[in-house]
Amino acid sequence: MIEVRDLHKAFGKVVAVDGATFVARDGEITGLLGPNGAGKTTTLRCLYTLMQSDRGQVLVDGIDAATDPVAVRRRLGVLPDARGVYKRLTARENIAYFGRLHGLDEATIGARSDAAIAALGMADFADRRTEGFSQGQRVKTAIARALIHDPKNVILDEPTNGLDVMATRAMREFLKRLKSDGRCVLFSSHIMQEVAALCDRIVVIAKGKVVADESPEALRQQTGEANLEDAFVKLIGSEEGLAA
Amino acid sequence: MNSALVVFLKEVRENLRDRRTVLNTLFTGPLMAPLLFVLLINTLVTRELDKAEKPLSLPVAGAQYAPNLIDALKQQNVEIKASPDDPERAVREQDEDLVLRIRPDFAKFWDKGEPAQAELIYDSSQREANGQVARLRAMLEHYAERTGALRMLARGLSPTILKPLALAERDQSTAQSRASNLFSMLPYFFILGGFIGGMALAIDTTSGERERQSLEPLLANPVPRWQILGGKLAATTTFAITSVLLSIIAFAAVGQFLPTEKLGITLTIGLRFVTSTVFVMLPLAALLATLQTLVAAFAKSYREAQTYVSLLMFVPVIPTLLLSILPFKTLPWMYAVPLLSQQVIITRLLRGDFVPMHGLALSFVCTAVAVFIAYMATTVIYRSERLAISA
Helix, strand or coil: CEEEEEEEEEECCEEEEEEEEEEECCCCEEEEECCCCCCHHHHHHHHCCCCCCCEEEEEECCEECCCCHHHHHHCEEEECCCCCCCCCCEHHHHHHHHHHHCCCCHHHHHHHHHHHHHHCCCCCCCCCECCCCCHHHHHHHHHHHHCCCCCCEEEEECCCCCCCHHHHHHHHHHHHHHHHCCCEEEEEECEHHHHHHHCCEEEEEECCEEEEEECHHHHHHHHCCCCHHHHHHHHHCCCCCCEC | CCHHHHHHHHHHHHHHCCHHHHHHHHHHHHHHHHHHHHHHHHHHHHHHHHHHHCCEEEEEECHHHCHHHHHHHHHCCEEEEECCCCHHHHHHCCCCCEEEEECCCHHHHHHHCCCCCEEEEECCCCHHHHHHHHHHHHHHHHHHHHHHHHHHHHCCCCHHHHCCCCCCCCCCCCHHHHHHHHHCCHHHHHHHHHHHHHHHHHHHHHHHHHHCCCHHHHHCCCCCHHHHHHHHHHHHHHHHHHHHHHHHHHHHHHHHHCCHHHHCCCCCCCHHHHHHHHHHHHHHHHHHHHHHHHHHHHCCCHHHHHHHHHHHCCCCHHHHHHHHHCCCCCCHHHHHCCCHHHHHHHHHHHHCCCCCHHHHHHHHHHHHHHHHHHHHHHHHHHHCHHHHCCC
16 A cells, blocks of 8 residues: 655755645555646655655555655565666566565576566567567566566556557556556556546646545546546646647 | 675676677777787887997088098998988978088188087987987097097196096986886876776766666665665676786786897886786776766766766876876875875886885775775765656
8 A cells, every 4th residue: 555645846946746645555556647747757756765755755555665765665566757678688687687686586586577477478578688679578578577576566657658559458457457466556647548447546636736536436526527538627727738 | 685796796797798898898908008008118119229229320411521520420330421401401300310510610620729510400309319319429529528638638738637527427227117117107007997997887887777767667676775886886896807907917918028128127027016016906996986986977968977987087197197207206195095006006016116015005995995985975976866867
């Protein structure tokens, strides 16, 4: 479970996150929806302790990110916005590197890698060096290595960014599978349909503030709009930065 | 397994897979520099020796005015040839190294017993010619002295009257110390070896990793940043040290082929030289690797990092230049200054001079302290939020 309480983060005079509060529960997919520049990536970066918040609290399974960032990172699987892989290592070696950084033994790394490679359909390129990988192959490698330690909580920053239709569908199936494993899945997106199709809860964020935190159904009712997209536009107060 | 070790092994493995970089950092750099150095010295020495042994070919203007002088020169193995029309110009344009000009009134003054003028036309900024000028000057002075002595005798005076002072020169330079002037650049070649060895990894593991978007995922792992930095630094240092070792070994091997016996000098490139040099260069290689990482991590982009690291390469030149221009006496405090101490120690070792054990120890410890300070400074940069953000 991931809890965010009154999170503030500014870069100089630019306020990126301005008092965000929400909860992502286990066994649910929570979507962080907002236009470009709304503060989604900054919020997530505070969650996986890449950045320190100016004010507010982040709790992962009850552990405070400010007091024990290493323990928090241990409980998180993270697919950041930056998803570069080491091009002179094979996909499998990329995955094993992160496994070793988590302190896993070689047998566990081998077994989990095999499982992830099967689950993500990576068998035919797992032992190739990642130089020249397609965007989809790179994202799969990045996800496999992010989940090598079998984390209870998974954070994904715009996971379908740059993926083609087939890869996007596969990604959505994969997120559902993570949910059915009982994990807490939190992902950010600016794509309405994706959030609508996947999420149990939608946290709408605009200008660094949480403007709604509801189930898709409740969101429609709250705004009085039958169409989720209209509801979204109404919530953020403009059509700026919105992509279908 | 310790996380820093995991990072170290991964960086080493990844770098070794980059064949071209490995070839350049571990072979071309460290092996080419000493080879080039030895080749250069060899050519220089051989040419100097050739010149000294060969008869001096001397263009003379107005040779007919002083036939006795010319004969005396010929006896000293000087080949007299015709002078170019404009001797000054010929020397300026380096057609000739030097020209001797004798005035038409030479014989008149000579016969009267007054100073007769001969002109030596040369360009002292042409180092090439200096040896020949010195040779010719010595011959002319010798001739003048002999003639002077004869004239004194003819007047019934003792020639020693003109020699109130008998100057005897006792040159205290040893064979090694004469050689060391040629080799004062050598420490820089070793330092350069370490520099080249660490450069690729220092940039690659910091701003390179950030630019390739893999630093942010790496930092999302439950490993403190100082451990990640430690592993990366260890990898960079390993390559820098390997490079330095290869440089030293290559020089020790190739140095045996230097024509030292022709110069009448000896170089001490023995086991003591190699072990002591390696000992003082180890912490320096680590220091260079850490400084490279520091500036590369500080840079905002890969290109910026390359610029900073290249600029950093000029820093080790400073003590080398200072010591080769200014004849510093080795003072105890010099052993405490990183870079300078290595320069002093390696030069002294090569000269066969005594280097005290505490000098070696002081150099090692002080450089190690500098490594620690640079490492702490780098961890500060690594703690900053800005570090991981590539966009």
